[in-house]
Amino acid sequence: MKVAIIGAGAAGSFAAVQLKRMAPETEVHIYEAASRPMKKLALTGGGRCNISNSFEGLRSLSEAYPRGERLMKRALKAFSVQDTLSCFEGEGVKFVLQDDHCYFPASQDAMEIVGTLERALSSSGVHIHCGQRLKSLRPSWELLFDNGIKEKADAVLVTTGGAPKGIGFLDGLDIEMVPPVPSLFTFRIKERGLNELMGLVLNAELSIPGTKLRSGGPLLITDWGLSGPAALKLSSYAARYLAENDYRAALSINWLPEEDVPALLAKHQEANSKKLISTGLLPRRLWDYLCRRAGLREDMRWAECGRKGLNRLSAVLTQDSYQIEGRAEFREEFVTCGGVALEEVDFSTLECKKYPGLFFAGEVLDIDAITGGFNLQAAWSTGWMAAKGIFLSGK
Numbered sequence: 001m002k003v004a005i006i007g008a009g010a011a012g013s014f015a016a017v018q019l020k021r022m023a024p025e026t027e028v029h030i031y032e033a034a035s036r037p038m039k040k041l042a043l044t045g046g047g048r049c050n051i052s053n054s055f056e057g058l059r060s061l062s063e064a065y066p067r068g069e070r071l072m073k074r075a076l077k078a079f080s081v082q083d084t085l086s087c088f089e090g091e092g093v094k095f096v097l098q099d100d101h102c103y104f105p106a107s108q109d110a111m112e113i114v115g116t117l118e119r120a121l122s123s124s125g126v127h128i129h130c131g132q133r134l135k136s137l138r139p140s141w142e143l144l145f146d147n148g149i150k151e152k153a154d155a156v157l158v159t160t161g162g163a164p165k166g167i168g169f170l171d172g173l174d175i176e177m178v179p180p181v182p183s184l185f186t187f188r189i190k191e192r193g194l195n196e197l198m199g200l201v202l203n204a205e206l207s208i209p210g211t212k213l214r215s216g217g218p219l220l221i222t223d224w225g226l227s228g229p230a231a232l233k234l235s236s237y238a239a240r241y242l243a244e245n246d247y248r249a250a251l252s253i254n255w256l257p258e259e260d261v262p263a264l265l266a267k268h269q270e271a272n273s274k275k276l277i278s279t280g281l282l283p284r285r286l287w288d289y290l291c292r293r294a295g296l297r298e299d300m301r302w303a304e305c306g307r308k309g310l311n312r313l314s315a316v317l318t319q320d321s322y323q324i325e326g327r328a329e330f331r332e333e334f335v336t337c338g339g340v341a342l343e344e345v346d347f348s349t350l351e352c353k354k355y356p357g358l359f360f361a362g363e364v365l366d367i368d369a370i371t372g373g374f375n376l377q378a379a380w381s382t383g384w385m386a387a388k389g390i391f392l393s394g395k
């Protein structure tokens, strides 16, 4: 059996190694458009590779996977985080689990993961053809590359990642595609007072009024708007909504998400009645700014605030309103949501229902996650599933 894998990224390379382990006699070829395999994997996690996540603290899988939750439930059952770590540990890689539940190689070097996969590909006899971009694909599994080379295979696994230009070769097939839009970006907000607070990090909750879209966690104020895990998470949850609204939307910030703010303010006023209102509950620069937004002068004392003043401050602290005016990339670390519609594939093998012999894995599928190692875990788990699906199809 000859298998053609299109794309030597995380999913394609991992699937190739797993397939050779399941069926050593299978001839496995990976065709990669770039000059070398796993270029993106080498850049992951700022060069450290956030390879997975312990999934602790999640109330539901959809918190990590805004799209593809159901398939990921199956994929993680088939090939878990522990299976992933064991695979790499078997090749000598050691991992550390950070307090934020993210797994990184102990070497803190993404090249260790790339090198491990490269050695496994070579020792298992996978043929890698770099600089070969697939241009067209016929259902009898005839492949035509942009350098004119033609190949034929018994099965094809597509792992071309999230970039929409990579999958033009699917145009001739009757496969439903969910239009790709970016996920994981930061928000542009033009508000001088806020922009001047750049560098400040604190826990906050963000929401888009009139929707159920909300996220919480560390928020970083930047000179162009908002970044940090809370903003990136919301960009993922709201990826499609924001794309449809041309990246313009109202945004509400709760600066004290864990508190009963009216009660807290009343208590604070009573305890500090003779002190200036700048004796506050948040970092001084932010507090002064929020008091100004609530119409309270910095030289006022707590006792002078009055009920109306406190109500205004409470509203600003819990529902501070801004306008998102665009998006900015997060250190180029964006992920695409959209891709091959999940209805097109069999959830246990990742084989295309309409075209037996055609499989999909990784970001080319309409699965994407928030930051934290969840996207790579999707690549490992779906890569393994597709390898198993191909193995079973050849039996």
Ligand SMILES: Cc1cc2nc3c(=O)[nH]c(=O)nc-3n(C[C@H](O)[C@H](O)[C@H](O)COP(=O)(O)OP(=O)(O)OC[C@H]3O[C@@H](n4cnc5c(N)ncnc54)[C@H](O)[C@@H]3O)c2cc1C
Pocket (backbone or CB within 6 Å): 006, 007, 008, 009, 010, 011, 012, 031, 032, 033, 034, 037, 038, 039, 040, 041, 043, 044, 045, 046, 049, 050, 051, 052, 132, 133, 134, 135, 159, 160, 161, 162, 165, 166, 167, 169, 331, 332, 333, 334, 335, 361, 362, 363, 364, 372, 373, 374, 375, 376, 377, 379
């Ligand atoms: C800078 C950056 C940092 C990231 N850091 C993390 C992280 O730390 N943790 C995490 O979980 N996720 C991270 N991600 C997301 C993660 O890298 C992706 O979700 C993951 O790489 C997807 O794997 P994949 O194999 O599906 O696609 P990719 O890794 O994108 O691989 C697809 C491959 O297919 C090739 N290809 C495309 N079209 C064709 C074609 N027509 N013919 C032949 N080859 C083709 C491409 O050249 C590419 O090599 C990061 C993303 C970026 C951009």
